[in-house]
Every structure is written in structure tokens, then in C-alpha cells.
Amino acid sequence: MERFVQIENVNMVFETRSGRYVALKDVNLNVRRGEFVSLIGHSGCGKSTLLNLVAGLLAPTHGVLLAAGREIAGPGPERAVVFQNHSLLPWLTSFGNVYLAVERVFGMSESRAQLRRRAEEALALVGLSAAAGKFPHEISGGMKQRVGIARALSMQPMVLLLDEPLGALDALTRANLQEELMRIVAASGTTTLMVTHDVDEAVLLSDRVAMMTNGPGATIGDVLDVKLSRPRRRLELANDPAYNRYRTTVLKFLYDRRQAAA
């Protein structure tokens, strides 16, 4: 098995005012190139912490993280992050937000026209060409999140890291964007790691779902292989017995652990 992202024996301990808090304990996970893996678990179980470790925004207390065979020593554009709350810069337009990323990654080697084209293509990929000149406060939450995705993809990252990218959206927008996300990821072929607490989202989008136990000392309890053919359509899958079996497996895993979370 090719291991594109390797997480090996990772422990994460936070020094808090009330003492040491062991957030993650002995986490092991490998992600193949081009694979879509979801991290699911109860809130506070440390799934975002694990994602931030892969992003390099945090450094593990113990253990090693590697991407494409190299140790992850800090954040970088080759591991692009889509943050939960979009994190667009409010003083830049949609285009400006994407361009900032494009310019940083390709500015050394490409002309301004080429850079502009990259930013335009990224916005076109998420269907936002018309909103390129709009500022974040002028567009809807779903559109902001799509600009965030365009910004991440425009960097042509090795790994795309999604931190509950659709968590703050209403159910309808969310369902639309899930389908769009599948299309976009399939088109770009990017290796993707996504944090979510939505069972349907995890099963629908992922090749594998890593289910995390509750903290403190959270770890990956089980990994579910989702062997559904692509492209997947939500409506068709609703009555698919295999889909429902996967769904039930994840639900049962989470349900069995609800006590500790409450």
C-alpha cells in the first residue's frame, strides 16, 4: 500500500492551566495518493487537532507525520487547508483571495497573466466566475466556502485538508456543496483528508472513514472502507443497501461512544 500521508504513533499533549491534557494518543493512519479519507468523531475528540498536525499548524508531542515521504515540519502551501469558517480576508475580493495564494505558489515562475488565469480557473472550477469581483461580505456562506476551496485548490496542493468545510452551512447548501466537492476532488485528483461530524457526508464522499474514539487520549478506533462506485449520487444511494450498511456502521460506532461524550 502506497503511503502518501503517514501518521505514525502520534501523541498530542496540551499544557493547559488545569494541567496536562492528552488530546491524541497513539494515532496511526496512512492515506494513499488520490484517496479521500474522512475523520469522524464526537465534537472535542481531537479530529481537528489531527488535521492541524497534518497541516503543520501544530507539532506533535510524540510521533512522526510524513507527507510524500518527508517529515511535516510546519505549514506550507503543498498542504492546503480549507478552514471551517472560510477564513477569507475581508479586504480582498474573491479573486483577490485566490490570487494571493496563486501568487505565493507560482509567482516566482509565471507571468502575471498566467497567475490571473490560474485564479480565474480556480474560481470557475467552483462555479464562482461571476462573483470574482465580490467581497466576502457580499456573498453567501456557501459561496464563501467555495472561494475557500478554490483558494486551496489553486495552489495545486499535494494534500487537500478540509476542516469541517461545510459545517456552518444549512442542509440544502451543504448537500449541494457535497456533490460539488466530489466533482471537484474527482476532477483534480487531489489526496484529501476531511474532518466532519456528519455521517452521511463522511460515507458519501470518502474512500475510507477513520472513526475516532472520544478524548482525552483519543485515537482512531476503526477504519471503514467505503466500496461504493463513483460517481456517487446522493439520491441513488439513499436506497442502496451497501450505503445504508456503511452508514449504520459509522452511526453505531459513534452511538456506542456517546456516553463518554455527554
Next chain:
Amino acid sequence: MSRRRIQREFMSVVAMKKENAQAAAGASAGTIAVSAPAPPVSRARALVQAMQREVLPPVMGAALFILLWALVSATTELPSPLKTWQSALQVFSDPFYQKGPNDQGIGWNILRSLARVGMGFGAAALVGIPLGFLLGYVGFLNRMFTPIISVLRPVSPLAWLPIGLYVFKQAQPAAIWVIFISSLWPMVLNTAAGVTQVPHDYLNVARVLKLSPWKLFSRILLPAVLPYVLTGVRLSIGVAWLVIVAAEMLTGGVGLGFWIWDEWNNLNVEHIIIAIFVVGFVGLALEQAILLMARRFRYER
């Protein structure tokens, strides 16, 4: 707040206009207009209502103020509003005359005061805003300077005047020095506070993009902190304008503060009252100018 109200009022007027237009269009197309057309008086009524809400209170406030002033002046030696007004017309009829160093027009007085404030405030901005960025960004420097600033900040600006006079041996730079020191703190503190309150998300974006220090500053820190900087600038200008009158009273030369003191010596109380209003209006104008600028740089989230 009040601006928004005016806007709302305006919108409702526009909406009514539309309604009228639609009703008219319906009638001309030969259809039977079932809904009664909006009464034509409603537009005028909306305007009158807006006037009542926005214009009437301040006018009444000013009238009450002048009335009280007139009552007080009738029973004391204070010049009456009318007498002051006549004197003001005279003062402003020739604002730029020059009869020697101690007798110049009101225009010169205002300009000289503004120039002093501009120099002192400008120097304070040049020092204070970069210093604020440093203190906000480097925690060590912040902890290093905060105690000193905490001690110096509450000191009355005029307490610095003798130090200025002693060091510069001249009145003019000493006055500017007082403006400098008194308008320095709000800019330092607000800028520093702004830097520490840059949302963590933006900094994470910068980290993931691995922005260069210059890009980090120009694309993220500066725009994020600018509203705080402008708040500091507004407070500083306010303080500087407050202090200039007192500083000029003590240092002399041409300027509003000196003019007030000079007219006190001449016992020309009308001119003193005129000067008070001039100081007030110029201060208001300065503040509004900065607010206007700040609005340009406010980003809705």
C-alpha cells in the same frame, strides 16, 4: 444610527415612488386598477416625518442653548448672542489681515494652530503607529514598554511643556512637543491592541501560504489593523486639538489659544466666545474627516 434612519426614510420614499409608477402604468395599460393608488401626499409626508425626526431636535437644542445664553447675558455682563454674532461677522469679514505679530486675522490664528497640531500629531503618528505594530507583534517588547506607557499616559500634557521649553529653549517647538507627546499614546495603544486582535484564522492562512514577512504585513496585518489605527488617530487628533489651546495660551505666538488669552487681556469677551465656537467647530470637522476616512476602511464581516 441617524444616517441609517435617513437612509431608511429615503428607501421608503423610493418604494412609494415605485408604487405610484406601477399604479400609473397599470392605468395606462387599460387594466382596471383594483388597488387604490398610493395617495400623492405620502411622499411629502415621509419627507416631513424625516425632517421632524432628524432636523427638528438639533435645531430645538440650538435654540434652547441660545435662549439660555440670552437669559444669562441679560442678567450678567456676559455678551448677548446678538452682540457676539455681530462681532463674529466683523471678525470673519477680514480673516487674513496682518497688523504685526500679535494682531492677525482669525484665519491666520486657525491655520497656525492647525499647523502646530499637524506637526506634533504627524511626528506622533510617524513614531506611534510603527511602535504600536512592534509592541503588538512582539510580546516581549509589549511587556517591556507597557509599564512605562502606563505611568506616562495619565500625565497631563501641559506637564510636558517645561521639559520642552528646557530642552528646545524656544516656545514654538515646545508647543509642538506637547502635542506630540499627548497624541502619541492613543495611537501606540490602539495600534498595539489592533495587532493583538488580528483574527487567528487570518494568521493561519498566512502560515499555510508561508507568506513573506512583507506580504504578511501588507496583505494581512496592515489591513486588519487599519481600523484600530484610525481609531487611535481620531482619539489623538481630539487630544491634540484639546491641548493646543492651552499650550498656545502658555507659549504665545499666533494661534487660537494665544488669541483667546490676548482677548482676555483686552477684555474682549465676544472674541473669546467666538474663539470657543471656532475651536469647537474645527475640532468637530477634524473628527468627522477621520470618521469619513475610517468608514472607507471598515470591512463588514
